[in-house]
Amino acid sequence: MSDLGAHVVILGAGHAGGTAAALLRQYGHSGPITLIGDEPLAPYQRPPLSKAWLKGEADADSLALKPLEFYAEHQIDFRPNTRAVKLARADKVVTLADGQTLTYDVLILATGARAIKLPVPGAELAGLLELRTAADAEALKAAVGPGKRLAVVGGGYIGLEVAASGRALGAEVVVIEREQRLLARVACESLSDFFQGVHQAHGVAFEMGASVTGFVGENGHVTGVTLADGRTIACDAAVIGVGATPNDELAADSGLDTARGVVVDLEARTSDPSIFAIGDVAHRPMPIYERMFRMESVPNALEQAKQAASAITGRPAPAGEVPWQWSDQYDLKLQIAGYAFDADEVLLRGDPASGKFAVFHLKGDQIQSVEAINSPPEFMMGKQLIGNRKPVSKAKLVDLSVSMKEVVA
């Protein structure tokens, strides 16, 4: 039963939490909504932080999901600069860091994830940066510029986007990656090689297969990254982008089911029917892959915000979506749909040398995922085929003379 007058408390004012608040009003929720965020800013888009924003092509207003006055106009009690420290489910009470308490009818956990810190000597030095928030991006922007040496620890998407933006701002950039190839966790080898080649052509240096053993500094500020082989890579600042871990402690401490993330169902509901979890913090079912996992992406945050807002307001559940994400580096648009779970074959469509190609991961004759570089048709059609599970003709899929509209077997 939905209660449109219920008090909904949303913990976390990121993309997921902010969207849930707005959708609740859009869907006719009339009860009080309290939105708690631990940053000074109202909900904003994080993806541009490593791209357009870092390069100075976007400002705070354009990052904001909604104008600040939106929250008051829609009776959303947005409280910045604070966070929940305790959840007492039996009483439906949340305690905030400043000692205030909130009683909820419905609670949405949208607490996100935090950057993993490297447990090495020197990790407390100034000039060691991460990139999760606008404040992080501000610090990074101040640290890069013509002639500055930036070390990027971690060759994942965040690291590579920062490397590209750093080069655009004139910094010398070296990427230090523990694995032998970039994007090792998330992309196939041909894509890794392609990205390394592009970054090298733009002047980025690489240390592959290099383990960071510590940071050295002078006067409390980082001056170099030490590697397991004994070398020190000199730098003026270093960005650490080695993954994130969910902020699920509040949920776990209160006895909710967690599994590296808060376990939810397809309504984004946790093991407590009054509590939902959405976005980076949620460990969610993904029916097309017949498994549960946690995703860190905007489309996932939006989909789960929709699921929760629909369930809370008594709307029918939204149709399932195919997970996807994107990355912009230099003049490359990478669009990824799906995940390569259980894939038994990798097919290349197009020539990487042309700067325009797609990599398809198949399980039998079904597409599990596609990574598309400057190739919207491959991304768009691939995403549809992942969702509808239609078998494809492999011969047609690798034949550029056959349109993506014709690849179904």
Place this chain on the structure above:
Amino acid sequence: MAKITYIEHDGTEHVVDVKTGLTVMEGAVKNNIPGIDADCGGACACATCHVYVDEAWKDKTGESSAMEESMLDFAENVEANSRLSCQIKVTDELEGLVVRMPESQH
């Protein structure tokens, strides 16, 4: 500033003033108008800000880029006057613009 009318698939109209320099997509999202999802925030990566531009406005809203054309080619419910609203910049010229939304963005 331009007055823009957004019409949902069910006929519900929303008339709002949108600042010059924003996109038609941002005008909808910042005013919490349903029907334009804009999952990617304007990166031309998702085709979830699809609108139909009234014929009279086709010239003033400009040409779509190859990337936009390519995305639209594979979106649902595409018509000859389909556009991605994140790719239409608002100018004073667009005062009175009317855009309609498709049944679904996904």
